[in-house]
Amino acid sequence: MTAWPRGKPTVGQTARRSRLVTARDIELFTEISGDRNPLHYNEEAARATRFGGIVVQGGVTSAILNGRANCGAVKGS
Numbered sequence: 858m859t860a861w862p863r864g865k866p867t868v869g870q871t872a873r874r875s876r877l878v879t880a881r882d883i884e885l886f887t888e889i890s891g892d893r894n895p896l897h898y899n900e901e902a903a904r905a906t907r908f909g910g911i912v913v914q915g916g917v918t919s920a921i922l923n924g925r926a927n928c929g930a931v932k933g934s
Contacts, residue, residue, distance in 0.1 A: 874925045878913050886917045 883897055895902040896912050903911045 876921055876925070878917060878921070882917060883911070883913060886914050886920075890914065890916055892916070 892914050897914050900911060
C-alpha cells in the first residue's frame, strides 16, 4: 500500500494547501455556531480594532484544517 500521496514522507519534507475563506463561509459558520461577534462580519467595526479587518472564527480555521488533513484519507475524497 502506498502511504501519503507519493509514498512514505521523509524528515524535512513539506506540503502546502490553501483555501480562500469567503464572506459566505463566515456567514454559514456564524449561522451554525451563533458566534455573532462583529469582528467576524462587520468590516467597519473590525477595521477599528488592532487587527485592522475581519477575523475569521477559529472554528472555521479548525474545520478547514481538519478537512484538508483528511483529504484523500478516504478513497474517493
